[in-house]
Amino acid sequence: MPRRFVTLDVFTDTALTGNPLAVVLDAEGLDTPAMQALAAEFNLSETVFVLPPTEARHRAQMRIFTPTAELPFAGHPTLGTAVLLALRDQRAGLTDAMAFGLEATLGTLACVVEPGEGRGTGRFRMPVLPxxxxxxxxxxxxxxxxxxxxxxxxxxxxxxxxxxxxxxxxxxxxxxxxxxxxxxxxxxxxxxxxxxxxxxxxxxxxxxxxxxxxxxxxxxxxxxxxxxxxxxxxxxxxxxxxxxxxxxxxxxxxxxxxxxxxxxxxxxxxxxxxxxxxxxxxxxxxxxxxxxxxxxxx
Structure with missing residues (x-):
């Protein structure tokens, strides 16, 4: 089935700087080998696959892959995915700062995003301490x-x-x-x-x-x-x-x-x-x- 994807540059406010990220939406039905193969195809430092959350109060579940391995958590995928989902919610008529949880293998990350025009700023709290x-x-x-x-x-x-x-x-x-x-x-x-x-x-x-x-x-x-x-x-x-x-x-x-x-x-x-x-x-x-x-x- 066709699946939408978006790329973003993360930890920057200027396109073509920062860290590139691919986010695959509609990831339901993809198994782990397929996700790993797609991450290798994108060949960016990380690719995110967005899935429905396991708890309804959260915004989404993420699985994060490098070209060769799955990660329990990564920062620029979390921030980039949070900004992307907030921008999509903004299109639905929500324009203020948005707060929601993103599920990762490491735990749920509490995110706050201020969406703008094709970009956004955000922050998230770590579910674990170093x-x-x-x-x-x-x-x-x-x-x-x-x-x-x-x-x-x-x-x-x-x-x-x-x-x-x-x-x-x-x-x-x-x-x-x-x-x-x-x-x-x-x-x-x-x-x-x-x-x-x-x-x-x-x-x-x-x-x-x-x-x-x-x-x-x-x-x-x-x-x-x-x-x-x-x-x-x-x-x-x-x-x-x-x-x-x-x-x-x-x-x-x-x-x-x-x-x-x-x-x-x-x-x-x-x-x-x-x-x-x-x-x-x-x-x-x-x-x-x-x-x-x-x-x-x-």
């Missing part, structure tokens, strides 16, 4: 896996660490923007890093004040050589901040710029709520822009 998975490898193997020198790994209190809020990440602090720009995956050195995980490299953003960082993300084991914007890593980055930064109680805003080296600049907002010295909530925010619409004939 999980600390342990310290990262020594700087030597990490540097070798990224084609850098050991002295270029780490800054201030930051050292390699493992966290997840969905898929696992090895977070790698890089000393300078120049080193971040030179980073590249060296496949022969990846086995020395331990269990497979996406590599999220970050450095303080020289163009901003406060908690602003520039980042690059590599996930060759998921069929993603480099990702322009990674919301699941942004959510897990809240755990990095709790580990290495002296944050006090209250609300804290972080801005992560990603995709700059790829020519697909993106901006991801991360909001942390800390009470009694503990992380209580994490929200991810950003924009999304419609790019194309079409019909699948397979």
């Amino acid at each position: 999980e600390y998975l342990g310290d990262g490898p020594e700087t030597g193997p990490v540097a070798a896996a990224l084609g850098l020198e050991p002295a270029e790994i780490g800054f201030a209190r930051h050292a390699p660490s493992r966290h997840r809020a969905g898929p696992p990440f090895l977070f790698v602090p890089v000393a300078t923007r120049a080193a971040l720009d030179r980073a590249r995956v060296v496949p022969a050195a990846l086995d020395d890093l331990g269990p497979p995980a996406a590599l999220y490299c970050y450095t303080p953003d020289p163009d901003g004040l406060g908690h602003r960082y520039q980042a690059r993300m590599f996930a060759p084991h998921l069929g993603v050589p480099e990702d322009p914007a990674t919301g699941s890593a942004a959510a897990a980055f809240a755990g990095v901040m709790m580990q290495f930064e002296p944050l006090g109680d209250g609300e804290h805003a972080i801005v992560l710029r990603q995709g700059v080296r790829m020519g697909r600049p993106s901006s991801i907002g991360v909001q942390l709520c800390i009470e009694a010295g503990a992380l209580r909530a994490v929200e991810i925010s950003g924009g999304a822009v419609l790019v194309s619409e079409g019909t699948l004939l397979v």
Whole structure:
């Protein structure tokens, strides 16, 4: 049966920047191998398949695939799907900010979207908090896996660490923007890093004040050589901040710029709520822009 699809650019307010996303509507009747094959056909970092929710009070259910694997959660698919569904609801006459739940394997994500003309901004609250998975490898193997020198790994209190809020990440602090720009995956050195995980490299953003960082993300084991914007890593980055930064109680805003080296600049907002010295909530925010619409004939 014909199935509608839409593509969007996510974590941006400008088309042809940010992270591209394909969303397949009318996904009922597709089995897992068919979804995986279609995700490989789109060949974007992620493709979303929208299904009816399991609970009537929620807006929809999502299944999220990279070109090679299904994910329990990913950030730019969540934000992009939320904006798309809000825009579709807007066409039905609902024009104010919209709040609804999107079901993912990880849990239900509470979303709030302000739809505009062919675009929107939104935020969602994580259903789980970041999980600390342990310290990262020594700087030597990490540097070798990224084609850098050991002295270029780490800054201030930051050292390699493992966290997840969905898929696992090895977070790698890089000393300078120049080193971040030179980073590249060296496949022969990846086995020395331990269990497979996406590599999220970050450095303080020289163009901003406060908690602003520039980042690059590599996930060759998921069929993603480099990702322009990674919301699941942004959510897990809240755990990095709790580990290495002296944050006090209250609300804290972080801005992560990603995709700059790829020519697909993106901006991801991360909001942390800390009470009694503990992380209580994490929200991810950003924009999304419609790019194309079409019909699948397979």
